Amino acid sequence: QVRIVPTPMAVPVLMFAGGVIGNITAIAALSGSNQGRKSSAFFALVCGLAVTDLLGTCLASPITIATYLDRNVLDDRNLCEFHSFLLLFFGVAGLSIIFAMSGERYLAICCPYTYQRCGIDKYFARKCLFCIYFSNIVFCCLPVMGMSESTCQPSQTWCFINWRANELLPAAYSFLYASVSFLLILMTIILNFAVCGTLLIMRRRKVQNPVTRGSTRARWTALSSDVEAQMMTVLMVTSVVVLGCSAPLVVRVFANQITQKENSQADLAAIRIAAVNAILDPWIYILLRRTLFRKVRKFSKRVYSSRKSKTPCSQSDHHQGLAATKGTLQAAMHSQAGSSPSSSSLSGRKAQCPACSIDFIDD
Numbered sequence: 001q002v003r004i005v006p007t008p009m010a011v012p013v014l015m016f017a018g019g020v021i022g023n024i025t026a027i028a029a030l031s032g033s034n035q036g037r038k039s040s041a042f043f044a045l046v047c048g049l050a051v052t053d054l055l056g057t058c059l060a061s062p063i064t065i066a067t068y069l070d071r072n073v074l075d076d077r078n079l080c081e082f083h084s085f086l087l088l089f090f091g092v093a094g095l096s097i098i099f100a101m102s103g104e105r106y107l108a109i110c111c112p113y114t115y116q117r118c119g120i121d122k123y124f125a126r127k128c129l130f131c132i133y134f135s136n137i138v139f140c141c142l143p144v145m146g147m148s149e150s151t152c153q154p155s156q157t158w159c160f161i162n163w164r165a166n167e168l169l170p171a172a173y174s175f176l177y178a179s180v181s182f183l184l185i186l187m188t189i190i191l192n193f194a195v196c197g198t199l200l201i202m203r204r205r206k207v208q209n210p211v212t213r214g215s216t217r218a219r220w221t222a223l224s225s226d227v228e229a230q231m232m233t234v235l236m237v238t239s240v241v242v243l244g245c246s247a248p249l250v251v252r253v254f255a256n257q258i259t260q261k262e263n264s265q266a267d268l269a270a271i272r273i274a275a276v277n278a279i280l281d282p283w284i285y286i287l288l289r290r291t292l293f294r295k296v297r298k299f300s301k302r303v304y305s306s307r308k309s310k311t312p313c314s315q316s317d318h319h320q321g322l323a324a325t326k327g328t329l330q331a332a333m334h335s336q337a338g339s340s341p342s343s344s345s346l347s348g349r350k351a352q353c354p355a356c357s358i359d360f361i362d363d
Contacts, residue, residue, distance in 0.1 A: 008068065009065065009068035009069075011272070012061060012064045012065050012068065012157075013065060015057075015061065015272070015275055015276070015279060016057060016061035016062070016065065018279045019053065019054070019056075019057030019061065019275075019278050019279045020054065020057055020058065022279055022280075022281075022282040022283055022286070023050050023051075023053050023054035023057065023278070023281075023282045024054065025282065025286055026050045026281075026282030026283075026285050026286055027047070027050050027051065027054070027282075029285070029286055030043070030046060030047055030050065030285070038122070039121060039122050040121070040122060041104050041120045041121055041122055041124055041125035042101060042104055042105065042108075042125075043122065044122040044125035044126055044129070045097060045100055045101045045104060045125050045128070045129070046101070046285055048097055048125070048129040049094065049097045049098065049101070049281060050281070050282055050285070052090065052093055052094055052097060053090075053094060053277075053278035053279075053281055053282065055090070056086065056089075056090030056093075056094070056278055057275075057278055057279075059086050059090075060083065060086040060087060060090065060275075061275075063079070063082075063083050063086075064083075064157055064158055067156060067157040067158070068157065071156045074152045074156065074157075074158075074159055075152070080150050080151075080152055080159040081143070081144055081150045081159070083150075083158065083159040084143065084150035084159040084160050084161060085140055085141065085143075085144065085150075087158065087159075087160060087271065088140040088143070088160075088161065088177065089136055089137065089140040090278070091181070091246070091249065091274055092136050092139070092140065092177070092180060092181055092184070093132060093133065093136045094277060094278065094281070095181055095184040095185065095188070095242065095246060096132045096136060096184060097129070097132060098184075098188055098238055098242055099184045099187055099188045099191075100125075100128055100129075100132065101235070101238070102187075102188045102191040102192050102195075102235060102239075103191055104120065104125070105191070105192075105195055105235060106191045106194055106195050107120065108120075109195050109198050109199065110194060110195065110198050139177075139180070142173060143161055143170075143173060146169075147169050147170070147172075147173045148161045148162060148165065148169065148170040148173040148174070149161070149162045149165075149170060150162070153264065153267060153268070154262070154264040155264055155268050157268075158268075158271060160267075160271070161173065161174060161177070162174075163252075163253050163256040163257050164256050164257065164260050164262070165257070166260075171257055174253055174256075174257045175254075175257060177253065178250050178253035178254050178257075181246060181249070181250045181253075182250050185242060185243060185246055185247060185250070188239055188242060189239050189243065192232075192235045192236060192239050195232065195235065196232055196236070199232060230288065233288055234284060234285070234288050237284050237288065238281070238284055241277060241280045241281065241284065242277065244273075245273050245274055245276050245277035245280070246274055246277060248269070248270040248273050248274070249270040249271060249273070249274040251270070252266060252267055252270040
């Protein structure tokens with residue numbers, strides 16, 4: 001008798017394919033970055049997140065897909081505990097790495113002296129990743145050590161901790177896991193908002209203290225503002241994805257342990273939404289690469305300037321007159337500068353200024 005594969009199997013298959021393709025594409029895109037960007041701590045953390053999401057997808061999804069072919073797959077106690085460990089570990093490990101990324105940006109922007117004094121670079125980030133992996137492995141192995149137990153959920157397609165336990169230790173672990181995940185999400189959002197506030201203050205100071213056009217400081221200001229905008233876009237989009245994908249599972253852990261009421265459909269939806277996090281994360285770094293980000297910014301500036309140019313004739317004539325006067329003055333200044341060798345040497349020194357090539361964030 002031929003077994004008919006149920007249609008819901010398409011959901012985990014598509015999620016598996018999306019996670020693998022997205023994370024491999026992200027890793028390939030990151031590997032194409034130049035050596036200067038590869039030496040930064042943020043680059044190492046982004047690579048660590050992509051590799052973590054890829055491993056989680058490749059290890060957990062095949063077991064889930066196998067359950068749609070044979071509902072008795074998770075009857076094996078060892079496999080059920082392993083699947084539960086995978087969901088626990090890669091869930092909290094991804095949140096920990098994203099929190100570390102936000103912490104690195106907070107120190108770089110808000111505490112630059114501390115950032116330099118601590119020597120935060122790619123080697124420091126690798127040590128941080130090792131600590132994240134080690135601590136989370138120990139934390140997620142506690143159910144296997146007897147603090148909690150892994151149970152097959154009513155859908156028979158995934159295993160997780162017993163989050164409706166009446167015993168003290170299993171209930172304590174459920175609250176502990178949910179609390180750690182909640183704190184990681186909360187601290188990530190707080191750090192990102194703190195960096196946003198700092199950047200807004202810096203931008204206001206730049207507006208209040210205008211610089212001469214063409215100077216080294218002007219070029220550095222334009223470069224840093226472009227980098228800051230892309231950096232904050234990446235962090236804020238990541239925060240929205242983390243909040244939207246991880247919060248439902250945290251809520252379900254608290255709800256199951258407090259109310260003791262079973263809602264298998266809500267639990268399955270929460271774990272699937274949490275798995276979407278590993279699918280969306282790599283596309284954030286693919287779609288928000290600096291080259292694409294600059295193109296979007298140029299397009300938006302073009303649209304804004306075209307709208308701004310649609311003004312009444314009297315105002316346009318006035319602006320044209322001012323522009324003509326300004327062009328005449330600039331031509332006179334350039335003619336004087338051309339006869340002065342000191343000005344040309346000064347501009348050459350400015351063009352070679354190393355500060356203008358500094359990068360804060362990676363593609």
